[in-house]
Amino acid sequence: AQSVTQLGSHVSVSEGALVLLRCNYSSSVPPYLFWYVQYPNQGLQLLLKYTSAATLVKGINGFEAEFKKSETSFHLTKPSAHMSDAAEYFCAVTPQGGSEKLVFGKGTKLTVNP
Amino acid sequence: DTAVSQTPKYLVTQMGNDKSIKCEQNLGHDTMYWYKQDSKKFLKIMFSYNNKELIINETVPNRFSPKSPDKAHLNLHINSLELGDSAVYFCASCRQAQETQYFGPGTRLLVL
Numbered sequence: 001a002q003s004v005t006q007l008g009s010h011v012s013v014s015e016g017a018l019v020l021l022r023c024n025y026s027s028s029v030p031p032y033l034f035w036y037v038q039y040p041n042q043g044l045q046l047l048l049k050y051t052s053a054a055t056l057v058k059g060i061n062g063f064e065a066e067f068k069k070s071e072t073s074f075h076l077t078k079p080s081a082h083m084s085d086a087a088e089y090f091c092a093v094t095p096q097g098g099s100e101k102l103v104f105g106k107g108t109k110l111t112v113n114p
Numbered sequence: 115d116t117a118v119s120q121t122p123k124y125l126v127t128q129m130g131n132d133k134s135i136k137c138e139q140n141l142g143h144d145t146m147y148w149y150k151q152d153s154k155k156f157l158k159i160m161f162s163y164n165n166k167e168l169i170i171n172e173t174v175p176n177r178f179s180p181k182s183p184d185k186a187h188l189n190l191h192i193n194s195l196e197l198g199d200s201a202v203y204f205c206a207s208c209r210q211a212q213e214t215q216y217f218g219p220g221t222r223l224l225v226l
Contacts, residue, residue, distance in 0.1 A: 034214070041222050044221045045217070046215075088155055090157065094212055101170055102147075106154070107155045107156070109155075
């Protein structure tokens with residue numbers, strides 16, 4: 001079975017500061033990993049995904065994430081936060097070659113202070 | 115030209131009523147999903163259909179019945195609505211398993 005743990009339900013940063021949102025996964029088989037963003041009152045939008053190619057994945061809006069198998073982590077980073085980055089971020093996992101079920105973490109709400 | 119659309123966007127109803135939520139995707143995808151997001155923002159899959167065939171059916175009460183009339187549509191019918199059904203319901207679609215899922219804007223259901 002797959003599971004995702006997102007450390008920190010709330011993260012607050014200043015505008016221009018580094019953004020680091022943590023995601024650890026558990027999977028009995030090699031996983032595919034995703035980060036989605038949800039802006040207020042909207043659906044989810046894909047930021048980036050890892051599908052066993054490069055371990056450092058670049059996404060939209062300047063975000064990137066690094067797959068570290070030894071640490072079972074897939075943390076999301078952005079060098080410089082912008083006010084428009086304020087949103088809820090979800091990490092998700094699905095097994096490679098397995099069922100289509102996408103398992104989400106509980107989400108991290110990012111606040112960006114001016 | 116919305117990729118995944120849901121109707122209605124908001125739904126306020128009384129306990130015990132029956133209601134339906136509709137989802138349509140114009141991406142040509144084969145697989146569609148229903149997710150429930152609770153008040154704490156936790157997202158959980160409910161159902162998955164591939165080419166009109168039910169693939170995933172999580173432990174969802176029988177009061178929830180999905181229906182896929184064709185590949186582009188996946189509707190969700192809920193009987194005898196309960197207070198605990200209040201949530202945001204998201205429809206999503208993808209081309210095939212493990213690929214990116216595209217989400218609709220959500221239907222905010224409030225049961226009074």
